[in-house]
Amino acid sequence: MRTGRRPAKRDGTTRDELTFARPLVTVDVVIFTLRDGRLEVLLVRRGGEPFTGCWALPGGYIHPTEDADLDAAARRILFEKTGVESPYLEQLQGFGNAVRDPRGWTATFVYFALIASDALALKRGANADEIAWWGVSEQGMVEPQLAFDHTVILRRAVARLRAKVEYTSLPVHLLPAKFTLPDLQKVYEQILGHLIDKSAFRKRMAEADFVEPLPGERRPASNRPAQLYRVKPGLSTVFFDRTI
Amino acid sequence: MRTGRRPAKRDGTTRDELTFARPLVTVDVVIFTLRDGRLEVLLVRRGGEPFTGCWALPGGYIHPTEDADLDAAARRILFEKTGVESPYLEQLQGFGNAVRDPRGWTATFVYFALIASDALALKRGANADEIAWWGVSEQGMVEPQLAFDHTVILRRAVARLRAKVEYTSLPVHLLPAKFTLPDLQKVYEQILGHLIDKSAFRKRMAEADFVEPLPGERRPASNRPAQLYRVKPGLSTVFFDRTI
DNA sequence: TTAATAGTGTCTCTAAGACACTATGAA
DNA sequence: TTCATAGTGTCTTAGAGACACTATTAA
Structure with a gap:
């Protein structure tokens, strides 16, 4: 489970791996719906640094005290944004590298979700622009420029969706x-x-x-x-x- | 990207999320080979706590200074154990919850790899028992009890392998x-x-x-x-x- | 010639795809 | 009756699966 090369503590971990060099990890959710016969994705506008003002996929940190597991974290994030309780939720893929976030090495567990557009209430913040549905092209492109590597992630999610639609319900x-x-x-x-x-x-x-x-x-x-x-x-x- | 509910710092993160409540994240690799016509998986015997002495999937922490991305971390771990430079490597799935590691909330990016059994040199440690190939049943079962949730992970990896063999090269x-x-x-x-x-x-x-x-x-x-x-x-x- | 495995050909029958047909409501 | 869409039936043809056949080597 570990490969520390510096002097190990009793439990086998090294001090700097635990304290300094730990990558930031988030959970992001690509939420799709169909409105007026068009595939749309939910995006939120970022408040803080980095990519301030950019549109991004909804996501956040794991809350170890609230979230039993990764799925629960994704479900919480989705519920906070949409109010939907039981979406179709599936883990897409992990993304992580040194450059996707200017603050340093980060990784994210990405989920993709499908929800019906009826019985759906977006939770807006103070600013009504903060959260919105955006149309997605067949290639997974969206109008605004996205923060981080979210353009790549969205393209993967659309590819997965289109692939699975071929042979699933x-x-x-x-x-x-x-x-x-x-x-x-x-x-x-x-x-x-x-x-x-x-x-x-x-x-x-x-x-x-x-x-x-x-x-x-x-x-x-x-x-x-x-x-x-x-x-x-x-x-x-x-x-x-x-x-x- | 974040959903902190406590007073946010300038960059939008909260102190306790960054400092205290961050889950430990690892990369684990399910390495398959075929020896004498039998599917086998590489396991290592754990030295440190927890699950001391248990067999486990090879894995480790991300080394932010060495590993460009998640794939690179997986490839490094595999190379350290097997000496194989260019395996078939594919991300399997993320696993993360509060109970898989007794030390607390942890998550792992799991990869699965296929390598040829020729031109393969296991890197053993001081103890010759530290690393070994184990036969895998069709259901993904293996003889020793595995550490953490590695039994579940191995079963998933075998399921993915068998599924993809149906329609891929x-x-x-x-x-x-x-x-x-x-x-x-x-x-x-x-x-x-x-x-x-x-x-x-x-x-x-x-x-x-x-x-x-x-x-x-x-x-x-x-x-x-x-x-x-x-x-x-x-x-x-x-x-x-x-x-x- | 035989044993053993490599490699190809053929036949049958299912089912995918195309398309035409029937059904059922409102206006 | 007509229009519009729902729902079913039928025909043709490609190809999957089963299986038989031919090919090529060493002993």
Whole structure:
């Protein structure tokens, strides 16, 4: 577990590793939602140094007394910003090097989260500009310049999302609890960036077997109404046998 | 980037977060090799507290002055133990919570590595028992009890390896530079735990197009000799269209 | 010639993809 | 009846999987 090369204390750690040379470690969360059929990411404007005034991914330090584990820290950060209690949350990747923060060697555990845009209340600070949703391009680009290495991180998160959408049920987490199959198909198409054959799509969903119709409930319109579905209780992410 | 709730200093950090409550962070590496057709993992016996005398995954602290980034830290740790310069190295996952280390809140960036068992020299310490290869079961179990949460970590690493073997060229990294297609097929079969049709396997390898024959070179035996191949220069991991 | 393994060819049958068709509501 | 979208059926064709066949060496 350790490789200290200087005189070791009783527990095997060296003084300078514990006291001086310890990198700063944070948890950052890439929070996605879908609004008006567009993929958006939550950004916050930084108050303190460094990168003052820059937009950045929400993140923060681990609170050892509050956070049971890394997931809990990510969930706390997300809840503090969005008020969402049970998002889809998945660890993305760690990023750490000597140059991403001008203050020195830092590392971050990055999570990515999917939430439905309904029942969502952004927690703004004194300044209404402090937190906002920003549209994300298919390549993971966003309008403002981001602090730290957050441009790279966001690009990775979008790449992961797009990759997993090909073969998982992830997109349901971007929809409200009740949705129709055409709704779901539109989300897949939006994130993948291309149209999907209706018949093929429904076959996949039937095989994957993670949604169930809500008996009787249909979404009315001036045309044939669509069956409402929900995710089968107790199911988390489902992996498909084949790509969509 | 931060969410301090106590009086913030000029840079936005609070005193106790920086000085007291910072979790210890390490980098651990799950190093796999194939010896006598068996998947093995490198373990080291711990000297210091806690878990004295227990076997554990090789790991250590980040050395901010030596390690440019997380990958470099993992590569250094691996090189110190095995002498291998350019392993296949991939970040697995972060693990962090309040209970995995009795000393308090700790987190680790875990990597997994694949190396060929030829041209490999274990760096032993004074005690010859300090470092050793241990066979890994298909479920990722190993004979000795492991320190910290390393049992969980190892299981995850084996799961990731087995999953990726289904659709990537990863297993070549477990073979020496020159190998035959039957060699490669045996590695796939060994890790996946089932036999593969020879014809289907060779079709996949041809499609994936990541190996090239070494003209003329063949491995002789008292039967038809097999063509020797190598990985195409400049190629890293290749993902297959379909599963094996 | 035989034993043993390397390497290729072929056949069948499933299922992916394309697309046409039917169903059901409001206006 | 028409329009619009929901939902199902069918046909064609590529390719996965199974398996048989040929090739090449040493003994």
